Amino acid sequence: MSQDNSSDDETDFRAVNIANYERIQKKVAKINYADGIADGREQVFQYSFDQGYADGFRTGLELAKLQAFYDTLKAASIDENLAKENENFQRFKLAKPTDKTHFKYLEHQSEPLSVVSEKQKEYVDDLLERCVQSLKITTNLFKAK
Template sequence: MSLTDEKDSEFSNITENNLNRIHNTVSKVGYSDGITNGRESVFQMGFDTGYEKGFATGFELAKYKAFYDVMNKSSSAPETLKSEGNLYEQLNTPTATDKSHFMTGANDEVARLSQQQSDYLNEKKSLFAKDLPIATSLFSR
């Protein structure tokens, strides 16, 4: 074997070792980046969905509370609205930010929690439509 063949063989081994190190490093970084990107996209989707559903629930509940607070303080409010305001008070609806209005679960899927939140809000809206028809009709215009 000649000196040139030994140098070529040694160079080939060094090149192959370097290529393997680079390949392993890139694979680890790519795997890590993939996990991070997947985690971020899932968390972002969950946050976006939760924010949307939570805002809709809070908004719907808060507008009734604010409406009846104003009506009860107004001296010129019609008696029908004042009596409806009394019915609202009897419903004992917690404040719009109370945790009891929002679906939570450590291992629940976002889609399932989102559906539960929508169902809860629809039940509340139906209850208000039945018990508080004047305000509900004002809000639906």
């Protein structure tokens, strides 16, 4: 009788061990899945942030340079050519560098980041090209030599 009991106990013990092992495996799989999702999300968010930051920084910097230059010229006595360029710049009627109208992500929210970034680059490049055409002296001052 004691041998039958020990055989049943071993069978029960194995069944419990197998059940516990499967339960632990399921929990570990769920935790690893959640960790994988979180890591993937974090990588995507970081890349998106980095790209958006670079695009926004370039846009703000380029616009702020021109805005600050012409704001400084208002207080200074300037030659006739720079005065004409100042008038040309004022005709652009650009919003402040941080204004949302300069940032194309609002117009392309449903599109991939690469498309939004390209649209932002095109916007800034086009704006800078218009500045080069109208503000030759000023933009020449900002060129690296």
